[in-house]
Amino acid sequence: xxxxxxxxxxxxxxxxxxxxxxxxxxxxxxxxxxxxxxxxxxxxxxxxxxxxxxxxxxxxxxxxxxxxxxxxxxxxxxxxxxxxxxxxxxxxxxxxxxxxxxxxxxxxxxxxxxxxxxxxxxxxxxxxxxxxxxxxxxxxxxxxxxxxxxxxxxxxxxxxxxxxxxxxxxxxxxxxxxxxxxxx
Ligand code: IMP
Ligand code: MG
Numbered sequence: 001x002x003x004x005x006x007x008x009x010x011x012x013x014x015x016x017x018x019x020x021x022x023x024x025x026x027x028x029x030x031x032x033x034x035x036x037x038x039x040x041x042x043x044x045x046x047x048x049x050x051x052x053x054x055x056x057x058x059x060x061x062x063x064x065x066x067x068x069x070x071x072x073x074x075x076x077x078x079x080x081x082x083x084x085x086x087x088x089x090x091x092x093x094x095x096x097x098x099x100x101x102x103x104x105x106x107x108x109x110x111x112x113x114x115x116x117x118x119x120x121x122x123x124x125x126x127x128x129x130x131x132x133x134x135x136x137x138x139x140x141x142x143x144x145x146x147x148x149x150x151x152x153x154x155x156x157x158x159x160x161x162x163x164x165x166x167x168x169x170x171x172x173x174x175x176x177x178x179x180x181x182x183x184x
Contacts, residue, residue, distance in 0.1 A: 017160060020176050023152075026152045026153065028062050031064075038101065039065075046070045046071070046102050047072070047105045048071075059133070070097070085114075100128060102130040104133065106132065108134060108155075115146070134151055135152040138155050161179070
């Protein structure tokens with residue numbers, strides 16, 4: 001078997017945007033903030049698959065509360081026009097969310113439509129409270145403006161990958177946030 005270092009790179013080059021240390025420091029801060037805000041409570045962390053995975057794994061280890069974890073799945077398909085996306089939501093939830101404090105955890109919010117649709121659906125289950133946590137936010141792309149209580153980093157309108165986020169399902173395993181470079 002060829003050692004990993006000698007294999008031909010499988011990926012296009014990635015331009016580093018937010019390094020691992022910076023992400024880890026920010027995730028710690030968010031965990032601390034949530035720990036303080038929810039002191040004495042037992043929130044349910046509802047992860048939005050698949051982009052939430054890496055962030056959620058790190059975030060929950062920085063929350064010092066008896067949290068429970070649930071997942072909901074959102075897939076969006078572009079239908080041509082830039083912000084014209086088809087959003088498909090599926091879930092296989094096992095925790096009764098009625099009367100619970102929910103923290104929706106997303107990897108990235110762009111127009112805000114995905115997370116709004118999920119919030120709408122979860123609201124029907126009559127939770128006691130519901131807030132959104134996102135690692136990355138593109139505030140200038142929100143349509144309409146959406147309130148996010150916990151945000152890791154703000155971005156402009158650029159497409160990023162890594163730390164759970166994909167480009168056609170790849171790059172989720174990068175430990176940092178980057179941009180796919182145009183040139184090689
Ligand atoms: P929204 O519904 O427009 O907020 O889009 C949110 C979804 O689009 C996210 O859950 C991601 O799946 C995807 N997305 C938006 N921007 C990016 C990006 O820069 N990189 C990777 N995925 C993104
Ligand atoms: Mg995606």
